[in-house]
Structure formats: C-alpha cells, structure tokens
Amino acid sequence: xxxxxxxxxLVGSGxxxxxxxxxxxxxxxxxxxxxxxxxxxxxxxxxxxxxVIVATLAFAWWYRASNTHxxxxxxxxxxxxxxxxxxxxxxxxxxxxxxxxxxxxxxLDPRAPIQGKSDPVRVDVVALDWKWLxxxxxxxxxxxxxxxxxxxxxxxxRLTSATVMNSFFVPQLGSQIYAMGGMITHLHLLADNPGxxxxxxxxxxxxxxxxxxxxxxxxxxxxxxxxxxxxxSTGSGLDDAGYAELxxxxxxxxxxxxxxxxPKMFExxxxxxxxxxxxxxxxxxxxxxxxxxx
Numbered sequence: 001x002x003x004x005x006x007x008x009x010l011v012g013s014g015x016x017x018x019x020x021x022x023x024x025x026x027x028x029x030x031x032x033x034x035x036x037x038x039x040x041x042x043x044x045x046x047x048x049x050x051x052v053i054v055a056t057l058a059f060a061w062w063y064r065a066s067n068t069h070x071x072x073x074x075x076x077x078x079x080x081x082x083x084x085x086x087x088x089x090x091x092x093x094x095x096x097x098x099x100x101x102x103x104x105x106x107x108l109d110p111r112a113p114i115q116g117k118s119d120p121v122r123v124d125v126v127a128l129d130w131k132w133l134x135x136x137x138x139x140x141x142x143x144x145x146x147x148x149x150x151x152x153x154x155x156x157x158r159l160t161s162a163t164v165m166n167s168f169f170v171p172q173l174g175s176q177i178y179a180m181g182g183m184i185t186h187l188h189l190l191a192d193n194p195g196x197x198x199x200x201x202x203x204x205x206x207x208x209x210x211x212x213x214x215x216x217x218x219x220x221x222x223x224x225x226x227x228x229x230x231x232x233s234t235g236s237g238l239d240d241a242g243y244a245e246l247x248x249x250x251x252x253x254x255x256x257x258x259x260x261x262x263p264k265m266f267e268x269x270x271x272x273x274x275x276x277x278x279x280x281x282x283x284x285x286x287x288x289x290x291x292x293x294x
Contacts (some may be wrong), residue, residue, distance in 0.1 A: 022171040027197060027218075028190045030108060031174030037104040044097045110175050110187045117152035118221060120188075124266040125159040127166035127179040127201070129249035130208030135238075135261055141231040142238050142265075144246070145214040146255035150224035151194045157187040158266065162247055162273050167203035170216050176202050182274040191218035208251040215255075235259045243269070257272060 026032040063070050113120070124135040135142045149155050159168055159179040169176035171190045191197070199211035219227065235257035236242060241259070243265070262268070 023174075025172055026171040026174065026197060027175060028192055029114065030189055031172055033104070033108055034174045037101070037108075039101055040104075041097060041203050044093060044100065045245075048093050072136075105134045108175070110177055110185075112131040112188060113156075114188045114190045116154040116190055118150065120154040120156045121149060121224075122156050122158075123147070124180065125157055125168060126269055127159070127161040127163065127168070127205070127212075128247055129163045129206060130251055131246075131253040132168075132201075132212065132214050133246065134214075135266055136228070137261075137266065139231075140261050141228060142258040142261045144230070144256040144258075145253055147199065147214060147216045148224065148227045149191060149216065149218055150221045151191050151218045153221065153224075154188060154190050157185075157189065159185040160266070160270055160273070162269050162293070164205050166201050166205050166212070167201060168199070169202040170197055170199040172197040175214065178203065182270065184270070191216070194218050194220055194223075204233060206249075208249065211252045213228070230257050231257045238262065239267060240268070 023031065023035060023038065026035050043105040044203070061067075063072065121135070122138050122139055126133040126135070126241070131145050132147075133142060133144055135148045138267040157168075159177065160183060161181045163181065165181070166179045167176055168179055173191060175187055175189060177185055177187050179185055195218050197216040197218065199214045199216050201209060205212065217227075238246075238258040239262050
C-alpha cells in the first residue's frame with residue numbers, strides 16, 4: 001500500500017513538473033488561448049463530476065446498513081422529476097461544452113494570421129528521419145534541430161514531411177499540427193518573450209522517434225538579425241547533394257547550420273516526396289500538392 005501511494009505521488013509530481021514547462025505554462029497568445037480553453041472545459045465538466053461524486057458518497061453514507069433512519073422501499077416507481085434532472089443536466093453540459101470548444105477551436109484556426117510587434121517571419125519546416133529541418137526562405141539559411149525566432153514577431157510556418165507522417169509540437173507556444181508527405185500544412189505562432197522552449201515530434205515515426213527533439217530560441221529582434229548573420233558565416237550550403245545526405249535516417253543529430261540554401265528548396269523537397277524520386281526537377285512537370293488547413 002505504501003509503495004502504491006509513493007508511486008502515485010511520484011507520478012503526480014512528474015505530471016505537475018512537466019506541466020510547468022508545457023501547456024500550462026504558455027509563452028505565446030496561441031498557447032494561452034489553448035490553456036484557457038482547457039481550463040474552461042475542465043470547469044464545465046466538473047459542474048457534473050463534483051455533484052455526482054458528492055451525491056455518491058452521501059447516498060452510500062446515508063443508506064449504510066447501520067443507519068436505521070434510512071428507509072428503503074422495494075416497490076418500483078417512476079419519478080419524472082428525478083428523470084428530468086438526470087437527463088437535463090448532462091444534456092445542457094454537453095451543449096455548453098460543445099459550444100465552448102466549437103467557438104474556441106475556430107478562433108484558434110492554425111491558418112489564421114497573428115498580429116505582432118513586427119513583420120512576420122517565414123519558416124519552412126521539413127520532418128526527416130529523425131530530425132527537423134528549418135528553412136528560412138527570406139534569409140537563405142537553415143538550421144537542423146534548432147529554431148530561432150524573434151520575440152514578439154509572428155512566425156508563419158509551412159510544414160511537410162519527407163518521410164512518414166509526423167507531428168510538430170511546441171507545448172509552450174501551442175498548436176500541435178501534423179506534417180505529411182506531399183502536403184503543406186500551415187501554422188502561425190508567436191512567442192511573447194525571449195526564452196528557450198522545447199519542441200518535439202508528437203507522432204511515432206520509427207526507431208529514432210525519441211530523438212526528434214529541437215529547441216525554439218526566442219530572441220530579441222536585434223539578436224535575431226545577429227543570428228542570421230552568424231549563420232551565413234558558418235556551416236555548409238544546402239543543395240540537392242547536401243539534402244540527400246541529410247535525409248538519410250540518423251539519430252540524436254546535434255543542431256547544425258546551413259549558411260545558404262538553394263532557392264525553392266522546400267518546393268524541391270515536396271516534389272521529391274510526391275514523385276518518389278531523389279532527383280525531381282523543380283522546373284519540370286509537378287504532381288498536385290495539397291494544402292492542409294490544420
């Protein structure tokens with residue numbers, strides 16, 4: 001018994017510790033809205049759960065075998081008032097909960113732009129085996145397993161997968177979303193303040209799934225420009241040959257920088273994924289590319 005209690009305490013402590021750096025510790029407007037939606041949904045459900053628990057305990061205590069004041073009739077009867085309460089309260093709760101979730105989910109449409117303190121930053125995300133590639137098309141640089149963004153600036157993501165379906169998730173910024181081969185998924189996020197926020201894959205994708213982790217570094221705008229300039233002076237260039245080497249399955253890949261990226265690399269990767277060819281011609285015939293909303 002004591003071991004079970006200790007195990008429960010450890011599991012609960014681990015959950016609370018994880019929550020302190022997860023969805024319950026939002027660092028952006030999307031994650032904050034998701035936390036509010038979670039709290040509201042929980043509160044609505046507790047309106048039913050708490051009275052049911054209290055009533056169960058009260059009935060068990062009052063109708064205990066030793067209580068001679070409790071009367072128990074064996075005659076069956078229909079009580080319309082009890083039936084009305086039993087069905088109406090859960091029904092109203094489901095309607096209210098559904099309305100709150102419906103409205104909140106549409107307000108958190110991942111395709112919807114976010115207003116920020118500066119112009120948006122575009123980032124193309126590619127899920128590989130087993131690492132993340134982040135391409136900055138407007139700056140001509142790329143990082144592996146590291147995402148640097150300016151604090152207070154909206155970030156416009158285009159996501160795809162060069163392998164099996166994967167899932168992009170930064171709990172403190174919000175909006176877990178899937179990355180799928182041959183498809184483009186759109187996502188908008190924003191970090192309110194400078195800091196480092198862990199990100200990972202939330203969808204099992206093979207043997208190296210556990211190593212598909214990255215760090216989101218939110219830095220002041222001036223520091224972001226310095227990061228870009230530093231990236232342009234280090235690392236190698238990302239061309240077709242470099243991408244072919246990067247796309248090979250590998251585990252526990254340390255963060256790496258590409259000082260230059262060939263134009264339309266994201267589109268090249270999409271073409272290679274949809275055609276199943278390692279040398280798709282970006283200027284040749286292309287199969288249709290599907291855009292997913294979220």
